């Protein structure tokens with residue numbers, strides 16, 4: 001991760017085919033395009049690769065989430081339960097359809113805590129949105145049980161976890177719908193793009209229409225097509241789809257490279273007393289885009305981050321607790337409702353409550369977590385160097401800790 005690290009001739013060839021046809025749009029122009037349909041081909045490739053009935057490409061992962069929410073019929077006043085650790089896109093999509101993001105704790109899987117979901121369910125709850133962060137998965141059995149019991153929809157945000165699976169099924173294909181992202185830093189990238197996955201034909205048909213102004217895509221004349229409902233423009237272009245097509249064919253290669261490097265890094269770090277690893281509900285299904293590891297306390301974690309910074313080895317390592325974009329702690333714009341356009345009273349009221357909501361359980365996990373991104377382009381030497389550099393930084397900090405701080409969050413250790 002990310003897939004651009006291994007761009008090559010394959011991407012250029014696909015893009016050049018589109019450029020030489022001259023048709024950059026995914027719909028229409030059936031004659032002039034000379035049989036070149038990159039978006040359609042990519043949708044087919046996604047279905048095949050991820051063992052899923054339907055895929056609808058979109059312009060981004062954020063628009064994939066938005067399209068999926070609309071297709072699931074989620075709108076004004078509906079509550080969507082999502083985790084405190086995710087990318088801002090998750091709540092942006094929920095707000096954009098008029099719904100209310102209900103944000104709850106994560107546990108040491110770095111994904112939504114099923115117990116926290118249960119406590120957050122109200123009569124307005126319509127959907128649960130697990131976010132499969134950093135290449136690995138939420139506890140989907142537990143979440144599915146809750147969905148069944150309370151008749152709720154499940155929308156998986158699998159934007160960071162293409163190719164990862166849970167008990168033999170690919171992430172994004174298990175809920176009522178799932179979203180993927182192909183933005184520039186994702187495992188499969190086409191600069192900007194996304195997809196909704198679903199096994200439900202009716203949901204797919206709504207995604208197909210909604211992402212293209214409501215077009216029903218019947219017949220050969222776009223102007224004469226019908227609009228059963230209003231939509232939006234979340235289309236992908238043929239140029240982007242062309243890059244995505246070359247990239248999806250490399251996914252298995254990406255996953256194999258990541259797995260190997262991940263294994264070595266994991267063995268190196270897990271040998272250090274005091275280091276523990278993220279809980280993974282189905283370890284077999286990890287996509288190994290990151291190794292996420294914990295230290296015993298926030299103080300020690302901050303000290304290791306400082307040590308890595310001073311040794312110039314922090315690049316590619318993420319201390320999400322202090323990150324502006326991925327964790328509730330820094331989402332003041334959301335909590336203060338600093339939106340450009342007026343939200344509904346119900347939305348604004350719910351967001352303001354986030355200012356006083358207790359996220360100490362999430363803090364106890366996130367404040368001790370560092371995620372190391374697994375590069376696709378590392379040589380073996382670079383991998384050894386990265387692993388030993390991180391290990392040295394940890395070893396330098398850990399022995400100096402007083403026993404009290406050292407074990408202050410032991411209960412949360414994996």
Ligand SMILES: *Cc1c(COP(=O)(O)O)cnc(C)c1O
Pocket residue numbers: 060061062063086087089090131157159160181182183192193194
């Ligand atoms: C990247 C990402 C998105 C949004 O995808 P874009 O393609 O950048 O719009 C949504 N959710 C998560 C968890 C992501 O990492």
